[in-house]
Amino acid sequence: xxxxxxxxxxxxxxxxxxxxxxxxxAFKPIDEAIAATQGDAAxxxxxERRLIALLGPDTSRACKESVxxxxxxxxxxxxxxxxxPLLADGDNxxxxxxxxxxxxAPEAGAxxxxxxxTVGGNLRIGMLSSLAARRDAAAxxxxxxxxxxxGTTAVAAATALGAIQTPDAIAALAKADPLAGDAxxxxxxxxxxxxAEGLLRHGKRTEARAIYDQLAxxxxxxxxxxxxxxxxxxxxxxxxxxxxx
Amino acid sequence: MTDRFISRxxxxxxxxxxxxxxxxxPYVITSKALGDATTPPASDRIVMGGIGIGNQGxxxxxxxxxxxxxxxxxxxxxxxxxxxxxxxxxxxxYGNKDCAAFVDFRELLARDDIDAVHIATPDxxxxxxxxxxxxxxxxxxxxxxxxxxxxxxxxxxxxARRYGRVVSGGSQRVLEDYRTIVEPCxxxxxxxxxxxxxxxxxxPMACHLPGQPTPPDIDWDLWxxxxxxxxxxxxxxxxxxxxxxxxxxxxxxxxGGSMTDWGAHNFGGLIFATNLRGQQPAKVxxxxxxxxxxxxxxxxxxxxxxxxxxxxxxxxxxxQKPSIAHERGIQIMGDGVATAATPxxxxxxxxxxxxDFLECVKTRERPFRDIELAVNTMxxxxxxxxxxxxxxxxxxxxxxxxxxGDEEANRLLDRARREPWII
Numbered sequence: 001x002x003x004x005x006x007x008x009x010x011x012x013x014x015x016x017x018x019x020x021x022x023x024x025x026a027f028k029p030i031d032e033a034i035a036a037t038q039g040d041a042a043x044x045x046x047x048e049r050r051l052i053a054l055l056g057p058d059t060s061r062a063c064k065e066s067v068x069x070x071x072x073x074x075x076x077x078x079x080x081x082x083x084x085p086l087l088a089d090g091d092n093x094x095x096x097x098x099x100x101x102x103x104x105a106p107e108a109g110a111x112x113x114x115x116x117x118t119v120g121g122n123l124r125i126g127m128l129s130s131l132a133a134r135r136d137a138a139a140x141x142x143x144x145x146x147x148x149x150x151g152t153t154a155v156a157a158a159t160a161l162g163a164i165q166t167p168d169a170i171a172a173l174a175k176a177d178p179l180a181g182d183a184x185x186x187x188x189x190x191x192x193x194x195x196a197e198g199l200l201r202h203g204k205r206t207e208a209r210a211i212y213d214q215l216a217x218x219x220x221x222x223x224x225x226x227x228x229x230x231x232x233x234x235x236x237x238x239x240x241x242x243x244x245x
Numbered sequence: 246m247t248d249r250f251i252s253r254x255x256x257x258x259x260x261x262x263x264x265x266x267x268x269x270x271p272y273v274i275t276s277k278a279l280g281d282a283t284t285p286p287a288s289d290r291i292v293m294g295g296i297g298i299g300n301q302g303x304x305x306x307x308x309x310x311x312x313x314x315x316x317x318x319x320x321x322x323x324x325x326x327x328x329x330x331x332x333x334x335x336x337x338x339y340g341n342k343d344c345a346a347f348v349d350f351r352e353l354l355a356r357d358d359i360d361a362v363h364i365a366t367p368d369x370x371x372x373x374x375x376x377x378x379x380x381x382x383x384x385x386x387x388x389x390x391x392x393x394x395x396x397x398x399x400x401x402x403x404x405a406r407r408y409g410r411v412v413s414g415g416s417q418r419v420l421e422d423y424r425t426i427v428e429p430c431x432x433x434x435x436x437x438x439x440x441x442x443x444x445x446x447x448x449p450m451a452c453h454l455p456g457q458p459t460p461p462d463i464d465w466d467l468w469x470x471x472x473x474x475x476x477x478x479x480x481x482x483x484x485x486x487x488x489x490x491x492x493x494x495x496x497x498x499x500x501g502g503s504m505t506d507w508g509a510h511n512f513g514g515l516i517f518a519t520n521l522r523g524q525q526p527a528k529v530x531x532x533x534x535x536x537x538x539x540x541x542x543x544x545x546x547x548x549x550x551x552x553x554x555x556x557x558x559x560x561x562x563x564x565q566k567p568s569i570a571h572e573r574g575i576q577i578m579g580d581g582v583a584t585a586a587t588p589x590x591x592x593x594x595x596x597x598x599x600x601d602f603l604e605c606v607k608t609r610e611r612p613f614r615d616i617e618l619a620v621n622t623m624x625x626x627x628x629x630x631x632x633x634x635x636x637x638x639x640x641x642x643x644x645x646x647x648x649x650g651d652e653e654a655n656r657l658l659d660r661a662r663r664e665p666w667i668i
Contacts, residue, residue: 020453020455020456020475020476021453021456035634035635035636038635062475065473065475072656073656074653094474094663095473097661098473098661101660101661102657102660103656104652122664122665123664125665125667126662126665129661129666129667132667133659133661156665159667160667186380190407193407194403194407197403197407230408230409231408234406
């Protein structure tokens with residue numbers, strides 16, 4: 001049956017006034033339409049257009065949250081201009097990321113990278129979390145700069161680089177002192193180990209072994225670094241095991 | 246032995262400090278600390294803490310607290326009633342007031358003296374806490390469903406392996422409740438297994454409950470954790486395992502619904518019986534509702550070996566005479582040509598799945614429901630959920646940990662975590 005956008009007029013009107021505690025059944029047809037219009041780019045685009053229109057200041061937090069959940073599934077680059085400003089809004093930042101993190105379009109990554117440079121505190125960690133999930137290689141220089149921010153931001157930056165695992169990310173992590181003993185150093189070591197595992201999965205034993213050897217050598221004989229030494233030693237063994245998957 | 250066991254005992258041996266030393270020995274050594282015929286000395290016990298001491302968590306706590314091999318020292322829960330109750334049980338056991346009580350799990354994990362933790366929080370926390378615990382050098386007993394999304398599993402396995410941690414999933418039913426199908430299958434009685442049918446519960450639902458005043462005895466921000474912020478409502482976070490809209494387990498932000506809740510047990514039991522725990526599915530074939538509307542939609546999970554697991558298949562499409570069946574909606578078809586028996590994997594140590602975990606903490610073996618086996622089980626269920634949601638067949642690339650050629654399905658591999666949580 002051809003998609004008839006007018007059938008969604010009432011559901012979108014209901015979604016526009018939605019708040020927690022209100023019966024959501026009225027806009028369930030929107031979810032059903034999203035499922036039913038598989039492969040229909042024009043229908044999806046129309047639904048997306050209507051969802052985007054509900055991201056303005058005149059709708060509730062609950063409404064925006066529901067919209068972002070749907071855009072996570074069908075959003076495209078068209079949704080980015082409306083989602084990007086919400087990244088700096090404490091109430092809506094997470095749900096804007098809920099959509100942007102899942103939208104494959106490069107514009108979504110660009111919006112997250114841009115926000116990384118402008119927001120602070122936990123919102124900035126949120127951007128790092130989403131860029132890590134996207135394995136956003138273009139974000140590596142920005143994230144590298146945050147390794148020196150200290151505290152939870154630096155820990156999150158290290159975690160993100162450990163997820164992205166590009167050669168630049170690996171090189172950035174290698175510059176830090178693995179034995180500094182603080183939370184940031186532990187996160188950097190963890191990220192380096194993750195990178196080594198990634199290299200090994202892709203058959204790059206020599207590069208992986210280099211990371212493990214560096215860490216094992218740095219940690220050798222130091223009781224406080226025993227966990228690092230053990231992890232690096234396990235990695236060295238894995239590099240030697242030609243039957244390991 | 247864990248490096249912690251070695252370091253603690255070796256410390257006493259190599260530094261000359263002992264029970265007779267005036268320097269480091271306690272002024273009074275209790276008989277419990279020294280142990281007896283049935284209880285190891287305190288220095289040989291596994292020091293444990295619990296994170297999430299609600300309905301299931303308190304049950305897990307009881308099992309660990311009752312083990313002579315455990316010294317239980319700390320509880321953590323964002324709800325005061327669970328936290329207080331958990332501490333009271335520990336204090337009553339040891340006859341003191343020493344059990345620490347935390348609101349924030351990070352403070353519990355920062356305790357250097359803790360060897361292992363058990364985790365029984367809502368599912369949105371499982372990956373964050375398990376990875377953090379491994380990074381902190383703790384072994385982990387993690388309640389099922391072990392994962393909420395597909396992206397989480399490999400990261401949890403990686404953390405466990407990276408730090409040499411014992412991480413056990415928590416479905417005690419897989420071995421104990423499904424013996425009637427496990428034993429004949431592993432004995433080769435029904436021959437090579439070709440297919441199975443299973444009943445799988447429904448997926449979770451969205452939560453639209455109104456906001457209520459947040460009571461003073463819950464840290465709502467920490468209860469939500471990585472999940473989307475929504476206002477407090479007792480119906481959101483209370484309840485007891487219900488998946489019909491009467492507990493957190495009903496709702497998509499905190500759980501995979503009955504599909505993953507009982508799926509972890511039921512699907513896990515079937516996967517164990519059919520010896521598929523070491524594999525992940527190759528694809529999920531979606532069968533839409535029949536044209537005449539008589540047959541509802543169902544899906545078939547297909548493993549690389551060719552074994553097909555039909556989920557909620559219409560009754561008339563199932564074999565009328567299965568090779569073997571289980572009361573929980575499972576039936577299995579073999580080719581009837583008896584094969585050689587294979588020993589059934591069982592728990593190590595004594596005391597069911599809890600004892601299995603504790604034994605593995607000591608021996609450093611992988612437990613019965615090792616995190617990799619748990620993740621493999623959950624992967625099949627998550628794939629099923631996504632195929633049903635999108636109403637189409639999906640192919641799975643195990644190496645890439647992604648669906649092949651389906652961008653929309655790959656959007657559902659994970660969900661953005663609320664700041665400041667990152668994995």
